Amino acid sequence: TDREKKYRPAYHHTPLYGWMNDPNGMFYKDGVWHLYYQYNPYGSKWQNMTWGHSSSSDLIHWNHEPIAIRPDGLGSIFSGSCAIDKEGTAGFGKDAVIAMFTSAGTSQMQSLAHSSDNGESFIVYPGNPVITLESEARDPNMFWNPETKEWNLVLAHALDHEMLFFTSPNLKNWTLQSAFGKGIGAQDGVWECPDLFQLPVEGSDEKKWVLLCNLNPGGIFGGSATQYFVGDFDGKKFTADTDASGNVVTKWMDFGKDHYATVSWSDAPDNRRTVMGWMSNWQYAADVPTKQFRSANTLPRDMKLFTQPDGQIYLASVPSPEVDALRGKLSASVSGKTVGKKGFDVSLPAANDGVCEISMTLDGKNSNDATITLSNKAGDQVVMMYDPKAHTFSFDRTKSGVVDFSENFPAVTVAPTFEQNGKVALRIFIDKSSIEVFGNDGKFAMTNLVFPNEPYSRLSISSPNGKVKVSDLKIYSIK
Ligand code: FRU
Numbered sequence: 001t002d003r004e005k006k007y008r009p010a011y012h013h014t015p016l017y018g019w020m021n022d023p024n025g026m027f028y029k030d031g032v033w034h035l036y037y038q039y040n041p042y043g044s045k046w047q048n049m050t051w052g053h054s055s056s057s058d059l060i061h062w063n064h065e066p067i068a069i070r071p072d073g074l075g076s077i078f079s080g081s082c083a084i085d086k087e088g089t090a091g092f093g094k095d096a097v098i099a100m101f102t103s104a105g106t107s108q109m110q111s112l113a114h115s116s117d118n119g120e121s122f123i124v125y126p127g128n129p130v131i132t133l134e135s136e137a138r139d140p141n142m143f144w145n146p147e148t149k150e151w152n153l154v155l156a157h158a159l160d161h162e163m164l165f166f167t168s169p170n171l172k173n174w175t176l177q178s179a180f181g182k183g184i185g186a187q188d189g190v191w192e193c194p195d196l197f198q199l200p201v202e203g204s205d206e207k208k209w210v211l212l213c214n215l216n217p218g219g220i221f222g223g224s225a226t227q228y229f230v231g232d233f234d235g236k237k238f239t240a241d242t243d244a245s246g247n248v249v250t251k252w253m254d255f256g257k258d259h260y261a262t263v264s265w266s267d268a269p270d271n272r273r274t275v276m277g278w279m280s281n282w283q284y285a286a287d288v289p290t291k292q293f294r295s296a297n298t299l300p301r302d303m304k305l306f307t308q309p310d311g312q313i314y315l316a317s318v319p320s321p322e323v324d325a326l327r328g329k330l331s332a333s334v335s336g337k338t339v340g341k342k343g344f345d346v347s348l349p350a351a352n353d354g355v356c357e358i359s360m361t362l363d364g365k366n367s368n369d370a371t372i373t374l375s376n377k378a379g380d381q382v383v384m385m386y387d388p389k390a391h392t393f394s395f396d397r398t399k400s401g402v403v404d405f406s407e408n409f410p411a412v413t414v415a416p417t418f419e420q421n422g423k424v425a426l427r428i429f430i431d432k433s434s435i436e437v438f439g440n441d442g443k444f445a446m447t448n449l450v451f452p453n454e455p456y457s458r459l460s461i462s463s464p465n466g467k468v469k470v471s472d473l474k475i476y477s478i479k
Contacts (some may be wrong), residue, residue, distance in 0.1 A: 008432060063241075109132045151167065284408055354456055419441065424439050433451055
């Protein structure tokens with residue numbers, strides 16, 4: 001239908017039809033990025049979970065592949081991870097691709113499968129399940145730890161708001177080592193979809209561990225969202241960094257409403273830690289105004305750690321370098337301009353229904369807030385505001401187009417800008433039904449769905465209460 005065409009993303013991963021939630025089991029092998037996802041091939045609401053599969057050689061163009069894992073006698077196939085068993089520890093051969101997922105039947109159990117055709121199809125392990133617990137636990141995320149020479153696994157102990165840490169020599173026999181989370185960070189709802197990885201801290205020789213913890217509800221703007229903890233991991237136990245008063249600071253990976261179940265690719269090249277999130281929110285994912293397909297994933301993002309003046313270490317989400325290849329014709333360019341109340345307008349590219357990338361730097365030093373408005377002739381508008389005094393960037397989608405399908409959809413989301421000099425360099429990616437904003441090389445990221453009645457066609461920038469300097473404004477159409 002026209003509506004399907006109108007909102008189907010031009011450059012974000014999405015299934016051809018049917019329902020999708022969490023990205024699952026991503027791994028990289030032989031030049032191919034594999035992406036699995038929670039998939040219902042029979043309808044556009046959550047049910048009959050399988051692992052759908054897509055593959056890509058550039059993280060942008062995705063091939064639709066046959067369903068990789070289907071429900072079996074233990075239940076439907078919930079979220080999980082993949083890893084390459086380089087040593088053949090599990091007995092499925094050297095370099096076997098191993099999947100670990102939750103079998104969701106009468107209870108939630110953890111199961112194994114392996115692939116001998118590079119992830120096209122999987123054979124479930126006849127000895128499943130490999131982990132059973134009394135209470136709800138799911139979304140196993142495992143990786144080979146080269147330092148301890150054993151497998152590590154993080155499992156979400158959903159209702160207990162904690163992550164469980166296991167070790168194994170062979171992916172089949174697991175020993176529970178520790179738990180992390182009780183009373184720490186955002187505690188509402190359930191804890192789901194963990195990930196754990198080590199990253200260098202920018203500007204130092206230090207390395208730190210990052211524990212991703214998706215939770216629903218209880219997200220920063222209601223419903224689902226991704227929090228994370230930075231700390232240390234000794235192969236058995238995770239300890240989170242604290243602030244000067246000994247408290248663990250609650251940290252969010254994205255400051256929009258539509259970023260969930262984010263996990264990373266295993267075995268990515270060049271020590272990259274690349275992630276993708278589900279671009280929706282459990283509050284209204286089944287009600288969004290599309291029917292043939294429901295939901296897309298975020299742009300791929302590479303992870304970095306940076307330190308703030310108070311010593312706290314935060315996670316940056318940088319659009320993966322592959323995304324740059326999407327840049328098409330430069331449709332507008334403004335090198336420098338100081339704007340006041342009146343501001344200025346530029347047209348957005350009309351080609352390809354207005355999908356585009358906008359970049360600019362706002363210098364808010366000694367000045368006032370800046371307002372960036374996207375609008376169209378139907379009267380829809382998205383209003384973004386950078387407030388250099390409060391060090392915040394906000395996004396108002398209350399009048400962005402079709403918003404009435406859920407009372408939880410119209411919203412204003414706000415990010416800390418993490419800058420010290422008043423300058424914010426922005427990259428704004430507009431697709432047919434989503435807007436992603438990245439500030440200062442990913443120090444903050446903000447992902448929000450929008451359903452405009454027609455594509456946004458104008459960009460206006462002004463400073464309603466003073467003046468602000470805009471430089472290096474560039475608008476690229478998307479190839
Ligand atoms: C998160 C989640 C996971 C679960 C999956 C089921 O969105 O609830 O915890 O494995 O979805 O589809």
